[in-house]
Amino acid sequence: MRMKTFRAATATAAFAMVKAELGADAVILSNKTVTDNGSKCCEIVAAVDAMPAGTPGAPGPVKHTGPSRTKEDTVEDALRSAIGWQREWSQIKGQILALMKPQMDPATLAPKQRLAMEYLEREEVDAKVLASVYCELRDDPKRSIITALESLVEVKPFRSRDWPGAIHAFAGPGGAGKTSSLIRLALREKRSNPKTRICLATADGGRGKGRLVLKHYAELSGLAFREIVTRDDFLLLRKEAEQFDMILIDLPGLTGNTTLEDFTGLYGLSTCGELSIHLVLNPYYSAAQFERFMEKYKSEQLASVIWTKLDETCTFGALVNMAFASGLPISALSYGAGLKNSIAPATLDMIWRMVFMRKLPGGDIQP
Numbered sequence: 001m002r003m004k005t006f007r008a009a010t011a012t013a014a015f016a017m018v019k020a021e022l023g024a025d026a027v028i029l030s031n032k033t034v035t036d037n038g039s040k041c042c043e044i045v046a047a048v049d050a051m052p053a054g055t056p057g058a059p060g061p062v063k064h065t066g067p068s069r070t071k072e073d074t075v076e077d078a079l080r081s082a083i084g085w086q087r088e089w090s091q092i093k094g095q096i097l098a099l100m101k102p103q104m105d106p107a108t109l110a111p112k113q114r115l116a117m118e119y120l121e122r123e124e125v126d127a128k129v130l131a132s133v134y135c136e137l138r139d140d141p142k143r144s145i146i147t148a149l150e151s152l153v154e155v156k157p158f159r160s161r162d163w164p165g166a167i168h169a170f171a172g173p174g175g176a177g178k179t180s181s182l183i184r185l186a187l188r189e190k191r192s193n194p195k196t197r198i199c200l201a202t203a204d205g206g207r208g209k210g211r212l213v214l215k216h217y218a219e220l221s222g223l224a225f226r227e228i229v230t231r232d233d234f235l236l237l238r239k240e241a242e243q244f245d246m247i248l249i250d251l252p253g254l255t256g257n258t259t260l261e262d263f264t265g266l267y268g269l270s271t272c273g274e275l276s277i278h279l280v281l282n283p284y285y286s287a288a289q290f291e292r293f294m295e296k297y298k299s300e301q302l303a304s305v306i307w308t309k310l311d312e313t314c315t316f317g318a319l320v321n322m323a324f325a326s327g328l329p330i331s332a333l334s335y336g337a338g339l340k341n342s343i344a345p346a347t348l349d350m351i352w353r354m355v356f357m358r359k360l361p362g363g364d365i366q367p
């Protein structure tokens with residue numbers, strides 16, 4: 001067994017070092033906050049049974065490994081292991097859609113239903129969702145498309161009364177709008193319920209800007225502020241959770257292969273029953289990226305999707321596609337770069353107005 005100690009400013013950075021040096025199979029033996037040169041940092045002790053594949057001198061898996069391994073070998077390996085599931089998935093998808101297609105005859109729908117289906121297609125609602133909606137409409141010419149969609153899309157508006165659990169974390173890809181949404185929702189809650197005791201916390205120590213912005217708004221608005229550098233800090237925050245009605249935690253964009261579950265495990269968030277994680281996304285990522293995000297951010301604690309940058313979006317099908325694929329409710333909609341009047345707790349009305357009329361929650365119409 002090979003054992004090594006890693007130190008970094010944040011647990012994520014230390015974990016990245018572990019993965020880079022010991023590989024994905026490394027076992028974390030300890031994870032604690034220590035003081036190095038007067039500043040707090042995270043110390044992880046990790047171990048692996050043998051040296052991981054890809055590290056110099058490592059034995060590695062069967063073929064194309066060892067020091068003579070080339071970039072082409074790596075690409076070939078990746079393709080070889082991807083082919084199985086890719087083929088299987090495209091076969092299944094192809095079969096389902098092939099079965100559906102002859103039956104998806106627009107002529108069988110009432111004119112209003114047909115028009116609404118065309119709207120959905122224009123908004124890039126994907127074929128699986130269209131097939132499901134079609135099945136619901138086919139048997140009832142009077143059935144409205146909105147009723148059919150409402151069996152697929154759920155909302156749970158981000159307001160304290162709709163979310164009794166007190167601790168919320170905001171996760172998502174880099175630059176998606178996590179910090180902005182968190183601040184906007186906190187300020188909104190404070191405005192509508194001035195007595196709400198809100199704590200803003202950041203686990204995004206690696207990037208100075210988000211942390212400082214959060215601290216600034218907390219000070220400006222009389223909200224508590226905490227920093228989570230390691231799991232000990234989160235433990236401390238949980239201990240004082242009773243002092244607050246709402247704790248909002250800003251998470252960093254997760255780089256490389258680090259998944260949300262890696263992160264929540266590392267910081268001790270995964271064992272917190274009162275935690276809801278909100279996935280912050282922009283509607284204009286590609287379909288492949290959405291699939292990847294579903295993998296990277298899958299978690300039992302994932303509780304909603306917050307859509308941001310709606311004002312920079314031209315088609316809104318992603319909201320429906322993601323609801324269909326993930327089963328997660330939509331909790332908030334962000335539609336402007338400024339802090340004021342740019343986020344709203346989601347309602348179904350707002351979503352249908354965007355999908356069918358390209359009308360943003362603030363009233364602007366998207367071209």
Ligand SMILES: Nc1nc2c(ncn2[C@@H]2O[C@H](COP(=O)(O)OP(=O)(O)OP(=O)(O)O)[C@@H](O)[C@H]2O)c(=O)[nH]1
Binds near residue numbers: 309336
């Ligand atoms: N137009 C527009 N801009 C937005 C919206 N939400 C956030 N932004 C902008 O997007 C940029 C990134 O927002 P952040 O909140 O810093 O994103 P983040 O996910 O916290 O980013 P990292 O912490 O770096 O991963 C900022 O310039 C925000 O002003 C929105 O709804 N519309």
Ligand SMILES: [Mg+2]
Binds near residue numbers: 178210250
């Ligand atoms: Mg941020």
